[in-house]
Amino acid sequence: MQFMLLFSRQGKLRLQKWYVPLCDKEKKKITRELVQTVLARKPKMCSFLEWRDLKIVYKRYASLYFCCAIEDQDNELITLEIIHRYVELLDKYFGSVCELDIIFNFEKAYFILDEFLLGGEAQETSKKNVLKAIEQADLLQEVTQECQTPPFTMKMNI
Amino acid sequence: MPAPIRLRELIRTIRTARTQAEEREMIQKECAAIRSSFREEDNTYRCRNVAKLLYMHMLGYPAHFGQLECLKLIASQKFTDKRIGYLGAMLLLDERQDVHLLMTNCIKNDLNHSTQYVQGLALCTLGCMGSSEMCRDLAGEVEKLLKTSNSYLRKKAALCAVHVIRKVPELMEMFLPATKNLLSEKNHGVLHTSVVLLTEMCERSPDMLAHFRKLVPQLVRILKNLIMSGYSPEHDVSGISDPFLQVRILRLLRILGRSDDDSSEAMNDILAQVATNTETSKNVGNAILYETVLTIMDIKSESGLRVLAINILGRFLLNNDKNIRYVALTSLLKTVQTDHNAVQRHRSTIVDCLKDLDVSIKRRAMELSFALVNGNNIRGMMKELLYFLDSCDPEFKADCASGVFLAAEKYAPSKRWHIDTIMRVLTTAGSYVRDDSVPNLIQLITNSVEMHAYTVQRLYKALLDDISQQPLVQVASWCIGEYGDLLVSGQCEEEEPIQDEVLDVLEGLLVSNLSTPVTRGYSLTAIMKLSTRFTSVNRIKKVVSIYGSTSLILYCCNDPISSWISFNFHLTECPLSVCQTFQLQLLSPSSNVVPALNQGTVTQVIRVLNPQKQQLRMRIKLTYTLKGSPVQDLAEVNNFPPQSWQ
Numbered sequence: 001m002q003f004m005l006l007f008s009r010q011g012k013l014r015l016q017k018w019y020v021p022l023c024d025k026e027k028k029k030i031t032r033e034l035v036q037t038v039l040a041r042k043p044k045m046c047s048f049l050e051w052r053d054l055k056i057v058y059k060r061y062a063s064l065y066f067c068c069a070i071e072d073q074d075n076e077l078i079t080l081e082i083i084h085r086y087v088e089l090l091d092k093y094f095g096s097v098c099e100l101d102i103i104f105n106f107e108k109a110y111f112i113l114d115e116f117l118l119g120g121e122a123q124e125t126s127k128k129n130v131l132k133a134i135e136q137a138d139l140l141q142e143v144t145q146e147c148q149t150p151p152f153t154m155k156m157n158i
Numbered sequence: 159m160p161a162p163i164r165l166r167e168l169i170r171t172i173r174t175a176r177t178q179a180e181e182r183e184m185i186q187k188e189c190a191a192i193r194s195s196f197r198e199e200d201n202t203y204r205c206r207n208v209a210k211l212l213y214m215h216m217l218g219y220p221a222h223f224g225q226l227e228c229l230k231l232i233a234s235q236k237f238t239d240k241r242i243g244y245l246g247a248m249l250l251l252d253e254r255q256d257v258h259l260l261m262t263n264c265i266k267n268d269l270n271h272s273t274q275y276v277q278g279l280a281l282c283t284l285g286c287m288g289s290s291e292m293c294r295d296l297a298g299e300v301e302k303l304l305k306t307s308n309s310y311l312r313k314k315a316a317l318c319a320v321h322v323i324r325k326v327p328e329l330m331e332m333f334l335p336a337t338k339n340l341l342s343e344k345n346h347g348v349l350h351t352s353v354v355l356l357t358e359m360c361e362r363s364p365d366m367l368a369h370f371r372k373l374v375p376q377l378v379r380i381l382k383n384l385i386m387s388g389y390s391p392e393h394d395v396s397g398i399s400d401p402f403l404q405v406r407i408l409r410l411l412r413i414l415g416r417s418d419d420d421s422s423e424a425m426n427d428i429l430a431q432v433a434t435n436t437e438t439s440k441n442v443g444n445a446i447l448y449e450t451v452l453t454i455m456d457i458k459s460e461s462g463l464r465v466l467a468i469n470i471l472g473r474f475l476l477n478n479d480k481n482i483r484y485v486a487l488t489s490l491l492k493t494v495q496t497d498h499n500a501v502q503r504h505r506s507t508i509v510d511c512l513k514d515l516d517v518s519i520k521r522r523a524m525e526l527s528f529a530l531v532n533g534n535n536i537r538g539m540m541k542e543l544l545y546f547l548d549s550c551d552p553e554f555k556a557d558c559a560s561g562v563f564l565a566a567e568k569y570a571p572s573k574r575w576h577i578d579t580i581m582r583v584l585t586t587a588g589s590y591v592r593d594d595s596v597p598n599l600i601q602l603i604t605n606s607v608e609m610h611a612y613t614v615q616r617l618y619k620a621l622l623d624d625i626s627q628q629p630l631v632q633v634a635s636w637c638i639g640e641y642g643d644l645l646v647s648g649q650c651e652e653e654e655p656i657q658d659e660v661l662d663v664l665e666g667l668l669v670s671n672l673s674t675p676v677t678r679g680y681s682l683t684a685i686m687k688l689s690t691r692f693t694s695v696n697r698i699k700k701v702v703s704i705y706g707s708t709s710l711i712l713y714c715c716n717d718p719i720s721s722w723i724s725f726n727f728h729l730t731e732c733p734l735s736v737c738q739t740f741q742l743q744l745l746s747p748s749s750n751v752v753p754a755l756n757q758g759t760v761t762q763v764i765r766v767l768n769p770q771k772q773q774l775r776m777r778i779k780l781t782y783t784l785k786g787s788p789v790q791d792l793a794e795v796n797n798f799p800p801q802s803w804q
Binding site: 013019022028047076080104114115119121122123136141 | 166169217218237249310351405409442444448449482518519
C-alpha cells in the first residue's frame with residue numbers, strides 16, 4: 001500500500017497515512033485530486049479505479065470514505081478486507097465509532113492504524129491482538145503520566 | 159502564563175468557525191501561542207502543543223516549525239511524548255530534509271529500549287519513513303530484533319526489514335540468516351510478516367528465489383492447516399481462517415512456482431483444494447479465490463487446473479458484486495492470450511458486461527471483447543461492438559473505433575462487409591477516429607478495386623448528411639476525387655448525382671467553418687483531380703484559382719496510376735505539398751507567358767522531398783485554346799535520372 005486517506009463527504013481530510021516519501025506539496029496535490037475523483041463516483045460504481053499508475057480501493061462507511069492506493073500486483077479484494085478490519089478495530093476501540101470520534105481523537109486513530117499496518121502491510125491479523133496492544137500502550141501512557149504529574153494538579157490529558 | 163489549551167478544546171473551538179477566514183484567524187492565534195511556548199522550551203506542554211499542531215496540519219496549515227519539537231518529544235523519556243513525537247515525525251518530516259537524520263540516534267536507542275511498546279514505536283517509524291541513510295545505520299538493530307523470541311517485536315522487525323531492503327537493496331543479504339526459522343512460528347502476525355519479507359526477497363533476487371524454493375512444502379502445509387483447521391475465533395473472518403495470511407502465502411507460492419516445474423507440481427494439490435473448497439458467498443472468500451486464480455495462471459500448472467481457474471473467473475463474471483466482476487475481467491484480460499479457448503467459452507458473458515454501468519468494467523469488457531474476436535465470431539462480435547460504439551461515452555470512442563478497424567482488417571468476411579463496417583464507424587464516431595486512420599482507410603479502399611463504385615456512392619451520401627466529422631469528410635473527399643467518374647456515370651445502384659452537384663458538395667467543404675485546413679486540402683485536391691474526370695473544367699479551374707493561391711496542403715495518393723499534380727500557370731506559389739511518399743514544393747514559374755515560335759521557355763522549379771527514395775514520375779497536363787478550340791495535352795515523364803531519386 002502506498003497511502004491511505006480518510007475523508008468526509010465534503011472532502012475534509014480526517015487522516016492521511018503515507019508509506020512513500022513525498023513532499024508536502026505533492027501530498028496535497030494527490031489528496032486534492034483523489035478526493036475529487038472519488039467523491040465524483042456514483043453509488044453504482046465498483047470500489048476500484050485506476051488512477052495514475054496505481055489502483056485505488058475505496059469504501060464508504062457512514063460519512064467517511066476510506067481510500068487506499070495499492071500497486072499493480074496487490075489484491076484489490078483483500079484490500080477491501082484490510083479497510084474493513086481497520087473499521088472494525090476503530091469500532092471496537094471507540095464503541096460504535098462515528099466520524100466525530102475520528103475527528104476528536106485523530107491521534108488514537110493513527111495509533112490503532114500503526115498497530116495494524118506497518119510500512120503499508122498488515123503486521124497483525126488477529127483483531128484481539130491489535131486491540132490488546134493498544135490497550136497496553138494506553139495504560140503505559142496513563143501510568144507514566146501519573147508518575148510524572150505532581151500530586152495536587154489535575155490528571156494531565158493532552 | 160496560563161496552560162496552553164487542550165487538544166480537544168482546540169478542535170472544538172476551531173469547528174465553531176463559520177467561515178474560512180474565521181478559522182484562519184483562530185489557527186494563527188493558536189500557532190502564535192504554540193510558537194512562544196516552544197521558545198520557552200516548555201517540557202510539560204510540548205506534547206500537547208505538538209498534538210494541536212498536527213491537527214492544524216491536517217486542516218492544511220503549515221506546521222514545519224514543529225519539526226524540531228517532534229525530535230525533542232522522541233528524545234523524552236515519557237511514553238506519551240514519544241507516541242506523539244513519533245507520530246509528528248511521520249507526519250511532518252520527510253527524508254528530503256536533513257533534519258530527519260537527527261532522529262537516527264533516538265530511534266537506535268529506542269530500538270533497544272526495555273519497553274516493547276517503545277521499541278514498537280521506533281520500528282514502526284523506521285519502517286514507515288526511514289530514509290536510505292537511516293536504514294543503513296539501523297539495519298543491524300532491525301536484524302537483531304528479527305531474531306528475538308518476542309513475537310510482538312519480531313513481526314514488526316520483519317516488515318521493517320522489508321522497508322530497509324526496499325530502500326537499500328544491497329542490505330538484503332544480511333537478513334538471510336534471520337529468515338531461517340521464520341516459518342516455524344505459530345504466531346500468525348509473525349507468519350504473515352515473514353511471508354511478506356520472503357516475498358520481497360524473492361522478488362528482488364533470483365538467488366534468493368532459488369534458495370527459498372525449498373520452503374514450498376512448508377508453505378503448502380501451513381496453508382493446508384489454515385483450510386482444514388476448525389473454527390479459530392481469533393483469526394476468523396466470515397468462517398475463513400486468516401484470509402490475510404492465506405492470500406500472502408498464495409502470492410509467495412506464485413513467485414516460487416513461476417518457471418519452476420517441481421515447485422509448481424508440489425503446490426498443485428493445495429491450489430486445487432483452495433479453489434474448490436473456499437466459500438464464495440462473501441468478499442473474503444472471493445479474495446482468496448482471486449489470488450488462487452492469479453497463482454494458478456502464473457505458475458506451470460497442469461491444464462485441468464488452468465481450466466478450473468478460468469471457470470472460477472467465469473463464475474465471477476456472473477456475480478452480483480460488481481467488484482468481483484471487475485477483477486474477473488482484469489484477470490481474464492491477463493490470460494486471454496495464453497488460454498484463449500478457455501476464455502472464449504465465456505464470451506457472451508463478457509459481451510454482456512459492455513452494458514454495465516461502471517466505466518472501469520465497460521473498458522475492460524471492451525478490451526477483452528476485442529481480444530476475443532476471431533474469424534468465426536467476427537460478425538456477431540462486430541454487431542455488439544458497433545452497438546457499443548454508438549452508445550458509449552466519448553472517452554471510449556477513439557479506442558473502440560481503432561479496435562473495430564483492426565478487427566475488421568484482420569477478419570473481415572467480405573470486402574463489402576469491411577467497407578460497410580468502416581462506413582458505420584465513420585458515420586457514428588467519425589470525429590473520434592485517430593488521424594492515422596485516414597491514410598490507412600484510403601489505402602484499404604484503393605485496394606478494394608471492385609468496391610470503388612459502392613464505396614464512393616456511400617461516402618457521397620454520408621457527406622450529404624453530415625460534414626462535421628473531419629475524418630469522414632477527408633476520406634469521402636479523397637474517394638470522390640479518385641472515383642468521381644464512377645459516382646456520376648450510372649455505375650451505382652442508386653440515383654446518381656450530376657457533376658455540378660458533386661462539385662457543389664466539394665466546394666461547400668472548402669468554405670464551411672466546420673472544415674479544418676487539412677480537410678480543405680483534401681477537398682481542393684479532389685476538385686483538382688476531377689478536372690480529368692469531369693467535363694466542367696472551367697468551373698474547376700475557377701475554384702482552384704481562387705483557393706490555389708493561398709497556402710494549402712495538397713494530398714495525393716501514391717498509387718502510380720492516379721498520382722499526378724495538376725497545376726496551371728495561375729498557381730504562382732504553392733507551399734509544401736504533402737502526400738504519402740513525396741513532399742513537393744512548387745516555386746514561382748519564371749514567367750506567365752510562353753514565347754511563341756520556340757523563342758523561349760518558362761521554367762518552374764519543383765522541389766521534391768523523397769525520403770523513401772521512390773521512383774519519380776510526372777504527368778503533365780496542358781490545357782490551352784488553339785484558334786478558339788480547347789486543347790488538352792498529356793505528357794508523362796518517366797525518365798528522371800536515377801540520381802534524382804535514389
